[in-house]
């Protein structure tokens with residue numbers, strides 16, 4: 054939100070017609086722009102970044118702000134991965150919508166931008182031919198239509214499209230913003246909470262506010278008296294107890310392969326996700342008393358394991374493989 058505002062502010066130099074209204078960093082109010090005169094400065098947009106960082110919310114809030122509730126339906130076409138977005142749809146639905154011309158005033162007499170917005174959410178799931186079909190439409194209809202592409206992985210958007218858009222990267226949300234939002238929800242829902250539990254929620258969700266909110270909801274459901282405790286949060290997030298990670302590393306450093314096998318099997322049988330174990334192991338390896346060379350060799354192997362896991366490899370074997378690599382490097386003292 055902030056970057057969009059900054060971008061629009063920088064545009065003020067050319068067209069001093071947009072008013073920036075609020076600062077979303079301090080107040081979570083999603084007001085972005087008010088148009089005082091008909092303007093034509095909004096470029097095609099491309100939002101990208103990790104999940105739950107407010108991409109969809111930003112453009113929906115902006116569109117609502119621009120058009121108001123009545124015009125919204127006419128002016129905004131929102132398509133996401135749940136809609137058919139093959140080449141046929143781009144050729145027909147998107148193109149037809151883009152070709153309509155629109156006026157620069159609302160029925161209530163207020164001014165509004167003289168263009169429509171087509172939001173293509175989760176654009177990274179569109180096929181390359183469908184993306185290619187957008188290229189010409191985007192250029193030809195630039196007088197009447199703005200596109201907003203949203204995706205998690207910008208590398209999956211073909212280059213001709215990225216070059217037609219202004220790119221905005223959404224960072225994982227800052228802890229403070231997340232905390233404020235969670236506290237607001239707690240107040241409104243009359244939840245009992247401790248400062249530590251909220252901090253823990255923010256920590257385990259790693260900048261993904263949607264995840265934090267979902268965890269909060271589950272934690273509230275889990276406890277009958279609607280109390281959010283640190284323990285409940287850890288349990289829901291599936292965080293491996295730090296003691297277990299320490300124990301595993303201790304075996305890697307001093308134990309035998311047989312012991313290691315038992316420990317890894319236990320962990321997987323307890324139901325902890327391998328990706329979670331991996332990320333926690335990563336955190337604690339960095340802090341261990343190992344040489345840089347050892348650490349880099351181990352983390353390199355972690356990257357390989359992570360890739361295998363996301364490709365659907367066996368959790369137990371991958372964990373065992375990683376731990377034996379740690380064992381091997383830790384025993385070489387250089």
Ligand SMILES: Nc1ncnc2c1ncn2[C@@H]1O[C@H](COP(=O)(O)OP(=O)(O)OP(=O)(O)O)[C@@H](O)[C@H]1O
Nearest residue numbers: 081103104105106107108109110111205234262263
């Ligand atoms: N800056 C923010 N201030 C307050 N709430 C926010 C902010 N950013 C995101 N949220 C909240 O986080 C949740 C997820 O946001 P949103 O759906 O926009 O994420 P997204 O970036 O589109 O994620 P995805 O890539 O998974 O589609 C929403 O409930 C929204 O209310």
Ligand SMILES: [Mg+2]
Nearest residue numbers: 108109110174
């Ligand atoms: Mg989204």
